Each structure stands twice: as C-alpha cells, then as structure tokens.
Amino acid sequence: MPSRDGPAVVEVHDLVKRYPRADTNAVDGLSFTVTPGEIFGLFGPNGAGKSTTVGILTTRLRATGGRVTVGGVDVGRDPAAARAQLAVVPQHNNLDRALTPRQNLVYHATYHGVRRREAQARAAELLERFGLTERADRRIEAYSGGMAQRLMIARALTHEPTVLFLDEPTNALDPQTRLLIWGQLRELRARGVAIVLTTHAMNEAARVVDRVGIVDHGRLLTLDTPTNLVRGLAGDALLDLTVTPAGGDDPDAICAALGELTGVRKAERLATPTGPAGWRPGGGGAGLAGVGAGGAGMLAALAAGAGGGRPGAGRLAALAGAGLLGRGGGAAGNGGRGRLRIRLHLAGEAATLLGPAVTALAARSAAINAVDIGEPSLEDVFIELTGRQPR
Numbered sequence: 001m002p003s004r005d006g007p008a009v010v011e012v013h014d015l016v017k018r019y020p021r022a023d024t025n026a027v028d029g030l031s032f033t034v035t036p037g038e039i040f041g042l043f044g045p046n047g048a049g050k051s052t053t054v055g056i057l058t059t060r061l062r063a064t065g066g067r068v069t070v071g072g073v074d075v076g077r078d079p080a081a082a083r084a085q086l087a088v089v090p091q092h093n094n095l096d097r098a099l100t101p102r103q104n105l106v107y108h109a110t111y112h113g114v115r116r117r118e119a120q121a122r123a124a125e126l127l128e129r130f131g132l133t134e135r136a137d138r139r140i141e142a143y144s145g146g147m148a149q150r151l152m153i154a155r156a157l158t159h160e161p162t163v164l165f166l167d168e169p170t171n172a173l174d175p176q177t178r179l180l181i182w183g184q185l186r187e188l189r190a191r192g193v194a195i196v197l198t199t200h201a202m203n204e205a206a207r208v209v210d211r212v213g214i215v216d217h218g219r220l221l222t223l224d225t226p227t228n229l230v231r232g233l234a235g236d237a238l239l240d241l242t243v244t245p246a247g248g249d250d251p252d253a254i255c256a257a258l259g260e261l262t263g264v265r266k267a268e269r270l271a272t273p274t275g276p277a278g279w280r281p282g283g284g285g286a287g288l289a290g291v292g293a294g295g296a297g298m299l300a301a302l303a304a305g306a307g308g309g310r311p312g313a314g315r316l317a318a319l320a321g322a323g324l325l326g327r328g329g330g331a332a333g334n335g336g337r338g339r340l341r342i343r344l345h346l347a348g349e350a351a352t353l354l355g356p357a358v359t360a361l362a363a364r365s366a367a368i369n370a371v372d373i374g375e376p377s378l379e380d381v382f383i384e385l386t387g388r389q390p391r
C-alpha cells in the first residue's frame, strides 16, 4: 500500500478562474492537494465550480490565477507534459465509434507514446480487468452504457496515468457495473494511482473516497475524511419526528423546545410531508429507518431499548394509550395538512432522546405521526453546508 504521507501528486494553490464577461469568479481561491494512492472526492452543488476546477487540472481550461501541478508538472506552463501524467474519464461517452473497443484502447495508448506491441498487451490486460474481452472486437454501438463506461476507464488507464480524473463515474449505471467500477478504483488506489472524482451520488462515493472537498461558489467549504465530516457537522444520529401540533401552537416554538433537550445539537424544520397516507418523504439522504407512529407498540419498544428500561418506555406506552400518538394516515385526519416535520441532530444515540422528545411534545399536546431514526450521511453534511435551495 503506498504511503499517503508522501509528496502530493496534485497541488492546487489559490486557484482562480473568471470566465470572460463574468461578474464573479467561477473558482475563487481554491487550494487542496491529493497524494498518491488517495481517492479524493470533489463535491458541490450545480454551478459550484467543480467542472471548471477539473477543467484546469486536466489542461482543458486555463486558470486566471493560482498554481496547479499534476505529477510535479505545472499544468499552465507545460500542459502537454501534464497530460502525460493524467487521464480523464468524462461523464458522456466520447469513445471513437469508428474503432472497435480494442482499437480504442490501442489508439489511445499509442497516441500517448506507448509502443504498439506494448499498447496491444496493455489493451488485452485492461479488457480482461474490465470484463470486456469477449466483446473487445465488436462494434461499439452494441455496447450498453455500463460497458461504455468500463471501456472509457480502461482507455484512460492505457498510458498508466499518475492521476485519474472521473466525472460522475457511476451515473445511470446498474448496481453490478457500479460495484465493478468502485472495485477497480480501489484497486487503482492500492497501486498508488491518485483519483479525483466528482459526483452527486455522494453517499455511494463516501464508502470509497478517502477525503472529500466540498465546494460552493468556487470556494472550498470543508475538506476532511467522510467520517470526520459526518461526525463533526451532522451529529452522531438523526431523529426525525412528524407531528401534528395542538391547535394554535407555534411550529417554531415546538422546534425550539425540542432543540433545547439535552443531547440535541440542533433542531431544524424539514419540508412538510404532503403525500398520500403512509408516504414518507426522504430526508437529506440519511439512512432513516421509519416507525409509523400508528405502530405505537414499536415506539414503546424503541423507547424501552432507549432508556434501558427507564421511564421513557412507560411514558410512551401511556401516550399511545391516551391517543397522543397519531396514526400514520392522519392524526390530523387531513392527509398530512398541518403537520410538522422536525429533524433533531443528536450527540449520542437517537433512542435515548426518544423518550424526552415524546414527553416534550406531549407537554404541548402535539400528536406524533411518525418517528424516523437514522445515521447522518455525507449528503446531510452537504445540505448543512450548502443549503436546501436547488441551484
């Protein structure tokens, strides 16, 4: 396993890009490094500046300011030498349809100066690695989206780059192909290749990437390992409560009351569910296990587990018996109108907060319609940093 403490193979220092006639910088003072054998995720909302950054790193665009080196080569000063160090896998298929898959690989390798015999050997090996040997000499038109993506990654590796850039590497691919691609990227990492990828499928990528940089408005908002980012920003656990407030009660006051409970790092209001009975909107992307509050027994059991048999359980059961736990289809009897959805970011386990949260809501005569417990994800961190407004 190569050392990640070694010298950086990608160095981005105070990078700036302003497009002609633009009022603001698309990239605005970005700095980060990537080391050999590291998978680095560059994440950000639409228009954040990811493609522009990668465009400069891969010599497609010229920077307005700052300095970038790839494999020790300054990309602005010697783009041709930089291109020998890197490879790009674009999001859209740009394979040469006039050539067979094998010819695509051989052509790419020889273009980068690999001798023909060696190029053919590398092509054969890569076709095998990506499960394409049997279809290596057919027409590219017959390739599925997944096969084309595998071939594009294989093609990128023919000249043995030091750094591999991938744009949305698993977008619109079936689970089998995604698994194969993530597996291959792990293997490349083990061989010391540095990988920089951009994707919006960040929860999937979080399982593979070593570090993540989140950018917005051309600036780096944070940079750390996925684990540190999730722990640091989103909390240890999430507790989502869907409640129907008592008539006249103020939703913000309910949210604030829950936010004051010990162990709650933050309480926020989420979009209110408007779907049909039983429908539960997804959260920020957290893996939330839902408990319809109509299943009061389950809630009671959860609280029992939570408090290790302490008071919460009894209180929950009593609440359920008293009808304070609303039914999934509508405590309000109105298909969801008037409901409030509150997310609690917790320090510690969600189950321990269940009893106190229910008690706080009962004190305000609010009915609970659903409880969801989950772990925060990288997508929650992303939403936390970049907001919920679509761009």
Ligand SMILES: Nc1ncnc2c1ncn2[C@@H]1O[C@H](COP(=O)(O)OP(=O)(O)OP(=O)(O)O)[C@@H](O)[C@H]1O
Binding pocket: 019, 020, 022, 026, 044, 045, 046, 047, 048, 049, 050, 051, 052, 053
């Ligand atoms: N060729 C261009 N000319 C002018 N402005 C551009 C150009 N390309 C991108 N921009 C602007 O630069 C900013 C950053 O865009 P960029 O495409 O780098 O973002 P992104 O993070 O890659 O977004 P997405 O996830 O949608 O691909 C945006 O405001 C965009 O409108």
